[in-house]
Structure formats: structure tokens, C-alpha cells
Amino acid sequence: xxxxxxxxxxxxxxxxxxxxxxxxxxxxxxxxxxxxxxxxxxxxxxxxxxxxxxxxxxxxxxxxxxxxxxxxxxxxxxxxxxxxxxxxxxxxxxxxxxxxxxxxxxxxxxxxxxxxxxxxxxxxxxxxxxxxxxxxxxxxxxxxxxxxxxxxxxxxxxxxxxxxxxxxxxxxxxxxxxxxxxxxxxxxxxxxxxxxxxxxxxxxxxxxxxxxxxxxxxxxxxxxxxxxxxxxxxxxxxxxx
Amino acid sequence: xxxxxxxxxxxxxxxxxxxxxxxxxxxxxxxxxxxxxxxxxxxxxxxxxxxxxxxxxxxxxxxxxxxxxxxxxxxxxxxxxxxxxxxxxxxxxxxxxxxxxxxxxxxxxxxxxxxxxxxxxxxxxxxxxxxxxxxxxxxxxxxxxxxxxxxxxxxxxxxxxxxxxxxxxxxxxxxxxxxxxxxxxxxxxxxxxxxxxxxxxxxxxxxxxxxxxxxxxxxxxxxxxxxxxxxxxxxxxxxxxxxxxx
Numbered sequence: 001x002x003x004x005x006x007x008x009x010x011x012x013x014x015x016x017x018x019x020x021x022x023x024x025x026x027x028x029x030x031x032x033x034x035x036x037x038x039x040x041x042x043x044x045x046x047x048x049x050x051x052x053x054x055x056x057x058x059x060x061x062x063x064x065x066x067x068x069x070x071x072x073x074x075x076x077x078x079x080x081x082x083x084x085x086x087x088x089x090x091x092x093x094x095x096x097x098x099x100x101x102x103x104x105x106x107x108x109x110x111x112x113x114x115x116x117x118x119x120x121x122x123x124x125x126x127x128x129x130x131x132x133x134x135x136x137x138x139x140x141x142x143x144x145x146x147x148x149x150x151x152x153x154x155x156x157x158x159x160x161x162x163x164x165x166x167x168x169x170x171x172x173x174x175x176x177x178x179x180x181x182x183x184x185x186x187x188x189x190x191x192x193x194x195x196x197x198x199x200x201x202x203x204x205x206x207x208x209x210x211x212x213x214x215x216x217x218x219x220x221x222x223x224x225x226x227x228x229x230x231x232x233x234x235x236x237x238x239x240x241x
Numbered sequence: 242x243x244x245x246x247x248x249x250x251x252x253x254x255x256x257x258x259x260x261x262x263x264x265x266x267x268x269x270x271x272x273x274x275x276x277x278x279x280x281x282x283x284x285x286x287x288x289x290x291x292x293x294x295x296x297x298x299x300x301x302x303x304x305x306x307x308x309x310x311x312x313x314x315x316x317x318x319x320x321x322x323x324x325x326x327x328x329x330x331x332x333x334x335x336x337x338x339x340x341x342x343x344x345x346x347x348x349x350x351x352x353x354x355x356x357x358x359x360x361x362x363x364x365x366x367x368x369x370x371x372x373x374x375x376x377x378x379x380x381x382x383x384x385x386x387x388x389x390x391x392x393x394x395x396x397x398x399x400x401x402x403x404x405x406x407x408x409x410x411x412x413x414x415x416x417x418x419x420x421x422x423x424x425x426x427x428x429x430x431x432x433x434x435x436x437x438x439x440x441x442x443x444x445x446x447x448x449x450x451x452x453x454x455x456x457x458x459x460x461x462x463x464x465x466x467x468x469x470x471x472x473x474x475x476x477x478x479x480x481x482x483x484x485x486x487x
């Protein structure tokens with residue numbers, strides 16, 4: 001069963017079509033990147049897939065569950081790490097993680113186990129008892145991702161996870177994201193082409209709400225005759241104008 | 242499972258509110274300072290309105306107005322941040338959100354009343370069972386103020402909440418409650434308007450309970466409960482509407 005299957009997924013806002021009959025499949029365990037310039041429809045797609053926004057037409061299935069009619073079942077299997085760091089500022093790192101575990105109904109033992117696991121994975125132990133509002137941008141971003149991971153999602157949406165981070169922090173986060181490959185399905189939206197190239201199994205390129213292409217990074221480069229995803233992306237999007 | 246979700250979120254709301262030192266200053270400092278100041282004035286220039294059995298219930302109710310500020314600010318800040326987006330993608334239901342924002346404010350409101358009455362006792366209020374009942378009767382008043390907070394937090398941003406719930410509401414609930422001056426002194430439309438609003442009823446209910454006049458308290462209680470129910474119902478509708486908009 002695929003992790004995601006969208007069928008003519010469409011979102012319209014009055015006379016604007018933000019996502020136009022999007023049909024794609026994401027297999028379980030892969031890291032899938034959604035690329036596009038501003039207004040391409042990436043965020044709207046993620047909002048629909050994470051049940052934040054209802055489609056105007058079409059449907060999508062997350063591990064076989066409809067985002068239209070089975071939102072509660074979908075929400076149990078997903079987690080979202082939004083573009084802006086989504087943390088409770090007055091709570092410590094530990095309390096933020098415990099909050100998400102509590103919302104997902106984890107037992108005391110499981111909460112402790114999951115917190116320890118994501119703290120290790122995201123290297124948060126040095127700031128474990130510090131208030132989230134007092135953390136640096138890099139740590140806030142790590143905590144935000146840890147809060148998404150702690151709920152044991154089968155499908156994780158990472159929206160611009162490295163935006164605003166310095167080179168070292170970005171490199172660390174790339175390693176952490178790579179460590180997730182094969183374990184859970186990750187949907188990555190990013191403006192950084194080298195990030196998508198380095199991490200993705202498949203890349204989908206969107207423009208004006210439409211899917212222009214969906215393939216592996218190597219195939220995209222080979223088919224466009226370009227040496228990098230960035231150059232291939234520019235070529236594909238320009239040709240679609 | 243549902244209770245656990247709601248209680249976890251309520252616990253988070255409680256911590257966010259009480260960890261803000263400004264909130265604590267408003268919650269405990271402001272009523273106590275007012276009580277001490279007005280009691281000092283009363284000691285020098287006796288005014289019946291500022292006798293401790295009149296003053297303490299009024300200040301206890303006035304302190305509850307901050308429940309509006311606390312709840313509205315927390316909701317407005319959550320709504321403006323991605324934190325709320327994250328929570329919307331979890332199994333949390335609208336009831337979890339509403340109860341999670343409302344319930345933690347009840348012990349906070351009770352603690353404000355308890356501190357106010359403890360200082361009132363130090364300043365000469367006689368300890369009777371009615372003091373304890375006055376604390377209990379503060380719950381519907383707190384719910385009324387929390388209802389206003391839920392309502393404002395669901396439609397306003399945190400800056401607007403600061404102006405409306407922080408400045409305007411606290412002033413309105415002070416002027417129109419008969420705490421600081423007798424409404425008969427102004428009379429007319431002002432007095433009629435005041436009695437159409439819940440603030441003076443909240444104060445008069447508390448005063449009646451403290452004096453043991455429960456029959457006098459009942460009509461005021463109904464006003465307060467009526468406002469609390471309507472405000473909370475309206476807040477739920479608006480919260481759900483903004484949740485759907487997201």
C-alpha cells in the first residue's frame with residue numbers, strides 16, 4: 001500500500017486554483033521532495049494531505065485512509081513540522097515532547113522511552129530542561145522536528161526544515177533526516193535544491209498548482225541533460241512558462 | 242484517551258499562564274495592592290463602600306477580569322503561531338481545545354480569590370463559612386470572564402487582545418461594577434446599562450454571599466451564569482469557525 005496516493009487533488013480559493021488535479025503516488029519509507037517556486041501549490045498540497053484544509057475536488061489516501069472522510073484515522077498516522085518553529089515557548093524541551101506524547105495518548109513508560117529516543121536522535125540533551133522560547137533558531141527547529149517524530153508517525157511532513165539555519169546546523173539536520181530514510185515516509189518541501197538532491201528518493205516539481213514532473217533526482221538530471229537538480233529545475237519550470 | 246489529551250493540553254495552558262511573571266503580578270499583586278491601598282484610605286477617611294466586607298468581594302471579582310486577558314492572550318498567540326497548526330494535525334478535537342483552555346483557569350481564578358480573601362481576613366474581615374462560599378461562588382464569575390477571553394482570543398490577534406481585554410475590559414468591569422463608586426451616584430442610563438451587563442451582578446452576588454444573604458445572591462447568580470453560558474457558546478462557535486478557516 002502506498003504511503004500517499006492523490007487522485008485529481010484540487011484546491012480552489014474563489015477564482016484561484018492553488019492545486020490543480022494533482023495525481024501522484026509516494027511509496028512507504030521513501031523521502032519525497034516537493035519543489036516549486038512561491039505559489040506553486042506545495043504548502044496547499046501539504047495542508048490538504050495533513051487534513052488542515054479540505055480539497056475542493058479529488059481525494060488523497062494516506063495509507064489507504066481518505067483525507068476527506070477519515071481525517072481522524074489519517075491524523076493518527078501523520079505528523080507535521082511546520083515552516084515556522086511550532087513549539088510551546090513557555091515549556092521546556094522535555095515538556096514540549098511530553099505534551100505531544102500526552103496528546104497521542106502514550107503511557108508514562110512509552111513517553112519516557114520516546115522522549116529519550118528523539119532527544120538522542122535530534123541531539124537535544126544539552127538543552128533538555130531549557131524553555132523552548134529561550135532556544136537558538138537551530139535548536140528550536142530541531143525541537144520542532146523532534147515534536148513531530150515523537151508521536152511515531154508513519155508519515156512526516158517537513159516544511160522548509162532548514163530555512164534560516166547556518167551551514168553546520170543544516171548539515172547536522174540533513175544527517176538526522178537521512179537517518180529517518182526507510183523507517184518512515186518523509187515529505188519534504190524546500191526551496192533549497194541541493195537539499196532535495198542530497199536527501200530525496202523522488203522529487204516532484206510543481207508550478208501554478210500543477211505537477212510538472214515526478215522522478216528520481218538522477219533521472220531528472222539525465223532527462224534534462226543538466227548536472228544539478230537546481231539547473232534541471234530552472235529548465236523545467238522555464239519550459240512550462 | 243480523550244481525557245488524557247484534554248488534560249495534557251490543559252496542563253500545558255496552565256504552565257504557560259503561570260510561568261509568565263507579568264501574569265502572576267496581575268493575578269496576585271494587583272488585587273492585594275488595591276486591597277491594602279483602599280483599606281488605608283478607609284482607615285483615614287471612612288467610606289461605607291470601602292469597608293472590608295464590601296471591598297473584598299469587589300476586588301476578588303475585579304481580579305477575575307484578568308482571566309479574560311490570560312485566556313485571550315494564550316489563544317490569540319497560539320492561533321498566530323504554527324504551534325496551533327501542529328496541534329490541528331494531531332488527534333485533538335475541538336472539545337479538547339475548548340476545555341484545555343478553560344479548565345486550567347478555574348484553579349487560577351480560585352487561587353486569586355483565596356489570596357484576596359486571606360489578605361481581607363488579615364485586614365479585619367471576619368472568618369465565617371461565607372468566606373469559603375464566596376470563593377466557591379467566584380467560579381461562575383470566572384467562567385463568565387473566561388468566556389469573554391475565549392471569544393476575544395478566537396477572533397483577535399494578541400495586540401488587539403492586549404488593548405481590548407487588558408485595558409478596555411478591566412476599565413469597563415471596574416466602572417460598571419459598583420466596586421469603586423456607588424452606581425446610584427451616577428444613576429440614569431449609566432446605572433441601567435451597568436445592570437444590563439454582568440459585572441455589577443457578579444460583585445453584588447459576591448457581596449450578598451459574603452453577608453450570607455443567599456436569596457439576594459440568586460438573581461445576580463442567574464445573570465452571571467446566563468452571560469457565562471452565552472459567552473462560552475458564542476466562543477465555541479467562533480473558535481470552531483476559525484479552526485475550519487485554518
